[in-house]
Amino acid sequence: MVIGLVPTMGALHAGHISLVHRARKECGLIIASLFVNPIQFGANEDFDSYPRDQERDFGIFERNGVDIVYAPAIDVIYPDGFGVTVTVSKLTECLCGTKRPGHFDGVTTVVSKLFEHCQPDCAYFGEKDYQQLKVVEQMVNELDLPIRVVGAPVIRERDGLAMSSRNTYLNETERRIAPALFRTMRTVAIRLSRGAELESQCEWGNDALLAAGFDRIDYFEVCDGQTLERARGYRPSLRIFAAAWLRETRLIDNLAADEID
């Protein structure tokens, strides 16, 4: 029987559930993991305040056809004295990797353990965290793990905001500003397809987000969709990546440059 794994940190929304539904189409047994991974959070990040509601999450998984929920205690994943780090180089040295040092090491380390514990044939990740998806793909390829990594499209609210557990941090005013992240990326995608110059569009994107009410921009970049290297000239295989702060909340999003319908 084909086993599918959907790794999550809980606080479930339709983005997570889209991964479960995709897994259900392709696998006979669905495992969803529920684990807020301490080592992928920086010292000043939101590990403590990250939304947690296991009872609600178990119910949602059950109603959506998950067969097994794997919700390990922290010391099952990281026993006393745990001293292994799984690192993917290069792909982690840009975008969120620069802004969140150690984050992807935390991701690849926990995903390695989840893979070992659950022994999936397929593992499902969202393009919402596109860099994470590429990093996990490289880890699986280069460690010769017998797992098919499946990437699934970003699920959005009606106004374009990418669904995220962190959206619950937003107050009403911030929630109104937040869709500007997607709108701005989309405008840049359209302009690039019409021949606008890359660098000036990234600068424009940055300024447009500040003008919309974002407090701080971590990056607004156009990169190759595979290597994540910053692009010099336009081609359809590029992706637009943005990370920006509304007060204490950091939102990320990305869009294929040719995804402009």
Ligand code: AMP
């Ligand atoms: P998280 O619980 O935030 O660690 O996310 C668990 C998985 O769900 C990751 O593979 C994410 O990329 C994916 N995911 C989160 N938000 C979305 C979304 N809006 N659309 C699609 N996948 C998502």
